[in-house]
Amino acid sequence: MDRYTKGFVVASLVYFFLAAVLGIWMGGTDTAGWVRFAHVHFNLLGFMSMMIYGVGYFILPRFNGRTLRWPSWVPAHFYAANLGLIGMVATAPERPSMGFVLFAALSVISAGMFAVNLGATMLIEPAQEEEKGESAETTPAPAAQAAAPPSAPPKIDPDMRVGEILARWPDTVEVFVGHGFSSLGNPEHREQVKQLPITLRMACERHNVDLGYMVAELSAAVSPAPPKAAATAAKAPAGKKAKAGALSRGESIGEDHILGEILSAYPETEKVFRKYYGDGCFSCPGQATESVKQSAMMHNVSEKKLLAELNQAAVGGGHSS
Template sequence: MDRYTKGFVVAALVYFFLAALLGIWMGGTDAAGWVRFGHVHFNLLGFMTMMIYGVGYFILPRFNGRPLHWPSLVPIHFYIANIGLIGMVATAPERPSTGFILFSALSVVSAGMFAVNLGATMLIEPSSAEETSSSSSVASATEGKPIGASSSAPAGASEDKSEDKTEGAVPSATTPQAAQKVDPDMRVGEILTRWPQTVDVFVGHGFASLASPEHREQVKQIPITLRMACQRHNVDLDYMMSELNEAISPSFAAKATSAATEGGLAGKAKAKSPKGKLAKGETIGADHILGEILGAYPETEKVFRKYYGDGCFSCPGQATESVKQSAMMHNVSEKQLLTELNHAAGF
């Protein structure tokens, strides 16, 4: 969690404690009316609402596989929400008053900021790198120049071009295609759809379930980005991207090698081998991914259905969560789950 997302959760716990204190005061004495007001609003606008803000900012963008649409608004939202609530409780004895109305308005504005920001995150498609490259392609075409050409070309450019043609250089018409490459914020499903040849790269890095055509179709519907998938599988993102881009076009092989030499990528690749995938005949462990288990042992489906229900097979977590993570999230005994999974797999 970032600073302000965590701040919402911490604030929620503080307000919960304050509400509990006011509740004890109300129960033990004939407290004033503002005490009841503070108790109710510290619970509703403090504990419950602040917790929703913090958890919502953290989970919903990740679940949708998109960054928050306006992250710069989160700090502003944090201060407005807290100032509004504290001001409302402080001016409650004077209500209705100008101060109370202003602080109440701040609380309403803070709720609106949250709804608009998350609504935009879920409903508005983020602009992709493809749109940027395509717009630059159009701009270059209207100027009558190839993509990436400089207005201040060297004097001998025409001679160089003629020499390139005689030496069998790639024509400029192929330049837009060669410029396409994988972006870390692309969805895994989009990569698989545009470049089916990348399946072997994913499988080689531990995404064993993607070897199944049926599972690939499911993943294409899941809004999980390459960056998120690599984090969950403990795969080096830079190394993964270099291999994906190499699989897309041979021209990227030279670029990946050059980048490895300059930035030490080759050393990282050697030091960090791809995570092993679950193979048929191998026992199921706590760190194996649910989708990999289903791909290697389809008969384990009944065990997952027993503990997680039918929703497990359409859940985005299937492609990224391990047995350990899913057991913790569903409050299921990890040991019992592994025992039943291995029994179903024939061990």
């Protein structure tokens, strides 16, 4: 977890303790309305909301295979949420007052920042992809308009999810691994990737693999008797490297390399990832899809510093340029 994501969780636990103390106080004595107000709001806006903020920022973008849309909002959200809550509790005895209204408005704004940021992260791109898919359905390609023969071979579409391809045709894992998706060789990561909304098009872009070549290779793998045209199309285009995204031992680590590939090529970099990302990095589904650049942004870590330490660890483990 990065600084502010962890800060939300820590703040949540602090507010939980304060709410518990006030709850015991309320149960033992006749208390003023302010104590009841503080108890309720420390529970709702403190314990519950802060925990939701921290866990939501950490988990939801990863489970959707995306990076947080506006990571720079998180620090502002953290301070606004805490200042708003503490200010509301402090000015509650004077309500209605201008101070109370301002702090209450700050709390509402902070909640809105969270909702908009996560909502945009999860919904905007999938909605565009869905719209694109619907457009493709309503306007079929000329080839699709022709009646397909009953024994037509399976077709790999660039907008199919990688998880769907792996689930329907398990043998395609060899094609993926052979073209730079080395982390899919791990059965545990493969099962995690099956749950992510990562399309073949998106995966090829992230790994810098030629999409047309990959589609042809996968189509050949799932077809019992691939037609001659497909075999011809399977030839890699001139100037393209089919395995451009793969990281081999001896290469420098770059910002676009995937975390799982780095760990596979250079196991000694584990200590660097553990230092910045904690132990959760090694069981996170994002390891199979996130690049160094994306993960550094999500964890609020300096990309240059992270790359320098990763390459230093790789050199120390026997890497030679």
